[in-house]
Amino acid sequence: MEMTRRRFLQASAATGLLVAGTTGIPALKALAEGENTSASVEGKWLSTLCQGCTTWCAMQAYVVEGRVIKVRGNPNSKASHGKVCPRAHLAIQQMYDPDRVKVPMKRTNPKKGRNEDPKFVPITWEEAIDTITDKMMELRKNNEPEKYVLMRGRYSGMADILYDATTKIFGSPNNISHSAICAEAEKFGPYYTEAYWDYRDYDLAETEYVLLWGADPVASNRQVPHAINIWGKVLDQATVVAIDPRLSASAAKAQEWMPVIPGEDGALAVAIAHVILSEGLWNKEFVGDFKDGVNLFKKGQTVSEELFEEKLTFGIVKWWNLELKDRTPEWAAERAGVPAEQIIRVARGFAKAAPRAISWLSPGASMQVRGAYTAMASHALNALVGSVENIGGTLRGSSVPTGKIPSYADYQDDLSKKGTKNKKIDQRGTKEFPALKDGKSGGGVVTNRVADGMLDKDPYEIKMALAYWCNFPFSCSGAQRWEKALEQLPFLVHITTNPSEMAQYADIVLPAAFHAFEKWAFNKSKANKIAFASIQQRVVEPIWDVRIDETEITWMIAESLAKKGFPNLLDYFKNEIKDPESGKAPTTPMEFNMALLKQLTQNVWDPSKEKKGDTLNGWQDFVDKGVWNSVEPDYFKNWDKFGTETKKFEFYSETLKKALNGHAEKTKTNVDDVMQATKYQARGELAFVPHYEEPFRWGEESEYPFIFFEHRSRLNREARSANTLWYQEFKDVDPGDEAWDDVAKINPVDGAKLGIKTGDKIRITSPTGSITCSAKLWEGVRPGTVGKCYGQGHWAYGKIAAQDYNKRTPRGGNNNEILPSDFERLSGSTARHGGVTRIKIEKA
Numbered sequence: 041m042e043m044t045r046r047r048f049l050q051a052s053a054a055t056g057l058l059v060a061g062t063t064g065i066p067a068l069k070a071l072a073e074g075e076n077t078s079a080s081v082e083g084k085w086l087s088t089l090c091q092g093c094t095t096w097c098a099m100q101a102y103v104v105e106g107r108v109i110k111v112r113g114n115p116n117s118k119a120s121h122g123k124v125c126p127r128a129h130l131a132i133q134q135m136y137d138p139d140r141v142k143v144p145m146k147r148t149n150p151k152k153g154r155n156e157d158p159k160f161v162p163i164t165w166e167e168a169i170d171t172i173t174d175k176m177m178e179l180r181k182n183n184e185p186e187k188y189v190l191m192r193g194r195y196s197g198m199a200d201i202l203y204d205a206t207t208k209i210f211g212s213p214n215n216i217s218h219s220a221i222c223a224e225a226e227k228f229g230p231y232y233t234e235a236y237w238d239y240r241d242y243d244l245a246e247t248e249y250v251l252l253w254g255a256d257p258v259a260s261n262r263q264v265p266h267a268i269n270i271w272g273k274v275l276d277q278a279t280v281v282a283i284d285p286r287l288s289a290s291a292a293k294a295q296e297w298m299p300v301i302p303g304e305d306g307a308l309a310v311a312i313a314h315v316i317l318s319e320g321l322w323n324k325e326f327v328g329d330f331k332d333g334v335n336l337f338k339k340g341q342t343v344s345e346e347l348f349e350e351k352l353t354f355g356i357v358k359w360w361n362l363e364l365k366d367r368t369p370e371w372a373a374e375r376a377g378v379p380a381e382q383i384i385r386v387a388r389g390f391a392k393a394a395p396r397a398i399s400w401l402s403p404g405a406s407m408q409v410r411g412a413y414t415a416m417a418s419h420a421l422n423a424l425v426g427s428v429e430n431i432g433g434t435l436r437g438s439s440v441p442t443g444k445i446p447s448y449a450d451y452q453d454d455l456s457k458k459g460t461k462n463k464k465i466d467q468r469g470t471k472e473f474p475a476l477k478d479g480k481s482g483g484g485v486v487t488n489r490v491a492d493g494m495l496d497k498d499p500y501e502i503k504m505a506l507a508y509w510c511n512f513p514f515s516c517s518g519a520q521r522w523e524k525a526l527e528q529l530p531f532l533v534h535i536t537t538n539p540s541e542m543a544q545y546a547d548i549v550l551p552a553a554f555h556a557f558e559k560w561a562f563n564k565s566k567a568n569k570i571a572f573a574s575i576q577q578r579v580v581e582p583i584w585d586v587r588i589d590e591t592e593i594t595w596m597i598a599e600s601l602a603k604k605g606f607p608n609l610l611d612y613f614k615n616e617i618k619d620p621e622s623g624k625a626p627t628t629p630m631e632f633n634m635a636l637l638k639q640l641t642q643n644v645w646d647p648s649k650e651k652k653g654d655t656l657n658g659w660q661d662f663v664d665k666g667v668w669n670s671v672e673p674d675y676f677k678n679w680d681k682f683g684t685e686t687k688k689f690e691f692y693s694e695t696l697k698k699a700l701n702g703h704a705e706k707t708k709t710n711v712d713d714v715m716q717a718t719k720y721q722a723r724g725e726l727a728f729v730p731h732y733e734e735p736f737r738w739g740e741e742s743e744y745p746f747i748f749f750e751h752r753s754r755l756n757r758e759a760r761s762a763n764t765l766w767y768q769e770f771k772d773v774d775p776g777d778e779a780w781d782d783v784a785k786i787n788p789v790d791g792a793k794l795g796i797k798t799g800d801k802i803r804i805t806s807p808t809g810s811i812t813c814s815a816k817l818w819e820g821v822r823p824g825t826v827g828k829c830y831g832q833g834h835w836a837y838g839k840i841a842a843q844d845y846n847k848r849t850p851r852g853g854n855n856n857e858i859l860p861s862d863f864e865r866l867s868g869s870t871a872r873h874g875g876v877t878r879i880k881i882e883k884a
């Protein structure tokens with residue numbers, strides 16, 4: 041960042057000028073004009089929460105005369121070392137974005153489509169809410185409340201009041217989370233080996249070996265400030281191996297880069313396991329050993345199960361016999377395009393570091409059509425070296441004692457009880473979409489299937505949607521389907537900060553409070569062995585007429601529904617939500633917000649409540665300090681009680697066997713048929729062990745010669761920062777990328793063959809779509825593959841994000857318009873990685 045830091049500061053000053061110029065604040069104006077204002081610009085650091093990604097870091101905003109002028113990490117945060125990552129700074133430009141939605145609006149052009157001007161006109165909040173509740177009451181009058189859907193994007197710890205309670209009291213089963221478009225497949229690995237459906241934490245301070253499966257911890261993933269702060273130490277004491285088709289920021293600093301062919305990670309994982317077993321390098325304390333101490337894991341040879349005495353694991357010999365015995369490094373080298381010697385070296389190094397060794401999963405290796413078993417295989421490596429819940433290994437993290445929303449069952453009338461019994465619109469739990477979260481058929485969400493459900497009216501028609509903090513026509517693969525689905529949706533309400541792609545299809549657009557600085561909420565997460573809850577505080581009064589999405593708007597809807605004869609929601613809010621300090625029920629939207637926030641976080645800030653972590657001295661102390669930190673988790677906590685069927689770490693997953701059999705029984709078929717329906721190749725017992733699956737790709741090589749992969753940016757606040765100057769100006773902090781441009785990174789060898797050079801405008805075509813962007817010849821992608829960052833290609837997010845906002849011309853192209861809609865069906869996850877599609881490239 042050294043070169044860009046100076047430019048960052050220059051841009052900061054420019055933004056300061058912009059803010060001062062538009063608001064006329066004397067002190068800031070003086071600062072912008074270069075006066076010595078050190079006395080007059082004195083402000084205050086206030087605690088809040090960043091939420092530029094799911095790390096949800098505690099952050100502080102420096103407020104001068106009612107304006108945020110800079111941010112820093114919250115010094116009280118142990119998880120983030122009191123730091124933030126570069127993305128956090130962009131939040132200021134996001135809030136002061138002049139293109140934000142400033143007042144409620146309604147559509148006056150009934151025709152919907154990308155080329156239709158919605159002809160939005162400003163309306164009052166009263167008119168907006170009245171229109172929304174008219175539509176809701178119409179559904180109830182017609183006995184069809186299930187035709188309402190709530191679409192949730194990013195959220196706070198208060199989400200369930202809108203997402204769950206409001207949807208279910210109204211009478212719809214359709215509360216749809218975005219989760220499956222950005223994760224889920226990786227959680228499949230730890231769940232079906234050690235019964236843990238969540239992200240892991242990692243003991244980086246103590247580790248000696250880190251295998252990164254498509255993860256780029258110093259740039260993205262879920263603990264960036266921690267990673268940035270500790271990475272120097274990690275590189276000093278550990279070997280870091282980046283398995284990634286791209287020379288990512290982490291790969292550029294790693295000791296080893298394995299530029300795997302996209303989607304072939306599973307081949308490397310099982311080959312590493314093969315080496316560890318055949319060379320006798322597994323951790324005997326965790327896994328156990330052969331009874332007579334002689335290693336019988338010999339290439340190509342099956343082993344008798346009775347000869348091995350397992351300790352904390354289950355099925356090591358079955359795994360060897362069913363899968364590993366033939367998975368040699370030479371076999372993997374051919375599949376993955378990585379030399380066998382490197383695979384052997386890495387396997388030996390990883391095992392030698394045991395148990396201080398981390399196999400770090402990420403969406404990159406698992407969010408592919410056949411990625412569930414890659415997630416299992418890469419996580420199983422942790423068990424082979426005994427690093428599960430061990431010093432220097434992979435951890436679960438402590439818990440945060442925040443509360444849940446009160447039960448709403450008593451507020452559901454007969455119609456809502458009947459309505460919520462309907463199937464969900466995302467088709468979860470059907471034969472093709474098992475979505476086996478927590479071992480249950482249909483236990484997880486299949487977010488990206490909603491568009492298909494809406495288009496096909498399967499299982500029924502959706503007539504109304506309320507969407508917040510999401511932008512599915514931009515962020516979901518097969519984005520064109522979403523545009524079509526929203527075109528035909530009779531009524532869409534979009535709660536948003538920016539006039540996004542989704543808002544273009546809305547009937548009512550509601551301006552949302554900007555999360556980091558205008559909301560009151562909380563969130564919780566973990567990193568650096570610390571779990572934490574952090575406050576999100578309204579540090580400045582909003583400039584525009586915004587409301588808080590999950591609470592204020594929900595209360596207004598409840599009040600309006602009550603006036604129209606459906607008081608259940610308002611009754612629930614008034615009876616069950618109380619300010620814990622005053623005992624009073626809320627009477628206004630903001631009182632409701634604050635009462636709920638205090639109620640849900642009371643265990644954290646109330647000194648009389650017992651907990652394992654900081655003791656705060658009441659609500660105000662929580663607001664001031666901004667964060668509650670847990671104690672560090674115990675090592676080895678679940679070693680004698682993994683929540684699996686066998687209570688062991690399962691290499692042969694009885695837990696998955698039960699889940700798949702349960703799903704097969706429910707859908708009246710057998711497991712082999714489920715494997716077929718979900719595009720997996722495994723049949724028989726292989727379905728229950730981590731194993732290699734050939735990557736599933738769209739497009740024939742003869743027509744589409746290149747494998748396409750996408751990656752994440754250091755500056756991308758979940759595609760919401762593209763309308764800031766800093767994002768565009770500093771886009772080149774992502775290796776291989778360019779400022780103010782959207783580049784497809786092509787290896788120079790391929791560029792020469794195609795006659796394409798850096799800067800050429802190119803058209804990328806997949807079997808399902810086509811986009812244009814710039815070419816960048818770069819050695820950091822392997823020949824035969826093309827890499828492109830997610831985040832550019834907005835056509836409706838604002839004047840900076842688009843090339844020409846008025847003409848709806850995007851800056852570059854949205855990857856989701858060439859990525860086909862496909863799924864890792866066992867988890868319900870969208871398949872966006874692993875080279876899910878082939879492409880061709882032409883000069884545009």
Ligand code: SF4
Pocket residue numbers: 090091092093094095096097123124125126127128263264265
């Ligand atoms: S963008 Fe994410 S990692 Fe960076 S400071 Fe914000 S929440 Fe933390």
